Amino acid sequence: MIAQKYLDMLGGTSVIRQLAEWSAARGAQIGYENVFDYSLGNPSVPCPPEFTRAVRDLLDTEEPVALHGYSPTLTIPSVRAAVAEDLNRRFGMDYTLDHIFMTTGAAGALAHALRCVAEPGQDVLTFAPYFPEYKPYVEGAGCRLRVVPPRVEDFQIDFDAFESMLDANTAAVLINTPNNPSGIAYSPETLARLADLLRAASARFGHHIFLISDEPYREIVFDGAAQQHPAVYYADTLTCYSFSKSLSLPGERIGYVAANPRCEMADRIVPMCGQISRGTGHNCPASLIQLAVARCLDKTSDLSVYERNMRLLWDELVGLGFTVVRPGGTFYIFPKALEEDAVAFCRKAQAYDLALVPGDTFGCPGYFRMAYCIDTEKVQRSFAALERFVKEQYRG
C-alpha cells in the first residue's frame, strides 16, 4: 500500500525550483540570455581537463571486469587513501583510509554522518541562514532540526542564542562554511569558540556532541583567505564533502565522509557507514567516478569567475545602497531586501527579469540570495535591470 509519509511530502514545493522554472519559461519568451537567473547554485565552469583525461585513461588501461567491478563495502581503498593523504597535506591532519568513506556527493555524506552520530528522536542544531535540504536530510534520519537564529551583522554565529539551545537532547551540530546562502566563511575565531563551546557542552551533558561539517564550498574562498577545515578545531568532527563545486561534477554524485582520527570511536565510523549504506541502498558511488576523482584531488575547475562575479556584484549592490555582508567564498551573496517582506521584494524583481530567491527559504526572512555562478557578461548586463528595479520600486 502507498506510504502516506512520502505521498504527503509531494505537496511541498521548492521556491528555488519554482524560480528556476519561471526563468526557463520567461527565457522561452524573451530569450534565456535576457533573464537574469540568479536562482540556482549550479557550477557554470567546466570540470578540469584532468578529470576527463582520468576517465578516458581508466577506460583505456584497466580491465573492464575490474574497473566496473563491485566496490568493497567501505568503498575503494586506494581512493580512500588518496583522499586521506590529500587532506593531511593540506590541513595537517592524520587521516588514514580507515577514516574515509566515499559517498554519492554531500547528500550521501550527510545521510551517513547524521545516522552515525544521531539517534532517531534526538536533535541536530544548525545555524540560519541554512541550506533548506538540511531539513529532509535530518528528518530522514529520524531526528529533529533546530535552527539557531542568524547573526545578521556578519553571519558568523550568535553564540548566546546557540548556547541557550544546546541541551541534553542535542546529538550533533551541523555547519556549512563557506555558507550557502550567505557566502560567509566562519573565521578562525568563530571555529575556535564553537569548538570550546561544544567541548564544554559535551562534558556538561555527558556525551560527545558531534560537529558535522558540510564543506562543499571549501575550495571557493575569496580575497586570498585560507581554506578552513573545521575538524582542525574540534576532535568530534565528521566532515562531509562533495566534489560537485570544486571539480564542477554535481551530476556525478561524488564526495566523502571523513571521520576525524581523534573523534569518539574514530575507527568505527567508516564501518558504521558501511552498515548504514545497506539500509538506505547507497552502496557506494560509481567505481569509475571514484577512481577518476582520486586522480584529480589537487585540481579544481577554474573557479576565478566566482570571485570576479562577487566583486562586481558587491560593488553594484553597495553602490545601490544595499546592506550586504561581503562573501568570503561560495558563489552566493545574501543582501538585505529593500522591504521587510523579501518574498514580495523578489516577486517584484521578476518584473525586471531578475530571479532572486527570498531568504525565507533559508530560515532568514528579509534577505535574498543571488547565485552568481553565471557568466560574468550576464552579471554585468543584469545591473541595468537591478538599477531600474531599485529606482522604480524603492526610490521612486
Added chain:
Amino acid sequence: MIAQKYLDMLGGTSVIRQLAEWSAARGAQIGYENVFDYSLGNPSVPCPPEFTRAVRDLLDTEEPVALHGYSPTLTIPSVRAAVAEDLNRRFGMDYTLDHIFMTTGAAGALAHALRCVAEPGQDVLTFAPYFPEYKPYVEGAGCRLRVVPPRVEDFQIDFDAFESMLDANTAAVLINTPNNPSGIAYSPETLARLADLLRAASARFGHHIFLISDEPYREIVFDGAAQQHPAVYYADTLTCYSFSKSLSLPGERIGYVAANPRCEMADRIVPMCGQISRGTGHNCPASLIQLAVARCLDKTSDLSVYERNMRLLWDELVGLGFTVVRPGGTFYIFPKALEEDAVAFCRKAQAYDLALVPGDTFGCPGYFRMAYCIDTEKVQRSFAALERFVKEQYRG
C-alpha cells in the same frame, strides 16, 4: 553521540564475505587459480564494448558543464524515456518516462520501492531461499521481513504456506526471479497464480498489496526460455532492476524502479521516489553512467559463459548423485548438501579448496550455493576436487 543501532550491526559477519576472504588467503598460499572459489556473485565477463564507447563518445561530444551537471530530481528524462521504451518493446508494457526512476543499482531501487509501498511497522514477505541483504533493506525501511518457507522440490512458491502468512499487516511481497541463490526462474503458472492470490488478498484486506520484483538476473535465462517480467501479470508491481549483471557493471551502481502504469497511484510513485531520495541521500545515480547505459539498453555482455558453466556443473553434480534443481537462469546453482548440516558440509569442502556457501545464509538450511561466474576452465578443473571431496567424505 555514536548511534548504538549501527554500532551493534558491526558484530554481524557475512558468511559469503568470510568465504571469499578465505579463498583469497588460500590463494595466496597455493595460487588463486588452484582455489575453486564459488563464493561470490561477481560477473566474470567484461561489459559490452558499446558501454565503453558510449562513455568515450559522451566525453568527446558533450559540453562538460551539461554532461556532468545535476540530474533533475527525478533523474534524467531522456534516460527514463529510453528505459520505458525498451521495456515496452520487450514485454508489451506501456511505461512512459513518468514511471521510471533511475537508481544506484538494485539496492537503491529496492530502498525506494520499499519506502513507497510499505509503512514502518508493516510486513514485507519474501520466499526462501532469498538474497540475505533483503533483511537490512527491509529493516532499513522500518519494516519486518517475513520469510515463506522454501518449496524445495522445484523452488517455485509454496502457495499454501504463503497464503497462511498473508495478513492485514502485509504491505508488500518481494520476489527475485531468476533467483539468487536457487537459479530458478518462476514459471508463467507461478506468476499467474501469485497474481491471483495477491489480487484476492488485496480485496480481502482492503489495501493494495504491492509486488516488488527484484530482477537483476532477468537477462540471464537458460535452455531457450523466455525472459519474464512479473509486472505483466500483476498491476500493483514495482520492478527493481540493476544493470550490474546484464552489462557487467556492478561497481557503477546503475538500475531503476519501474512502476507499472496500472498500479495504485502510478503517477505518484516516481515523485515519491524523488522525496525518498532526499531523506536517504540517494539523489540520483551518476549522470555519465545514466547517459551511457541509456545507449546500451538493447545490449548485454556475452552471457553465454554462464549457461555453459551451468550445463557442465549440472551434469557433474547429477553424476555425483546430488539432488539439485536445474537452474533456469542466473549464475547460481543450489544443490542439496550430502549431510543435513550444510555448514559442516561446506566447511569440509574447504579441505579440497572448494568455496561453497551454506544455504543457511539464504534461509534454506541443508542446501549450498555455487556461484559459477568464473572461467569455464576452472569449473572443469574443480571437478576432480569435487569428486575427491564427495568420495572421501560421503562415499568412503
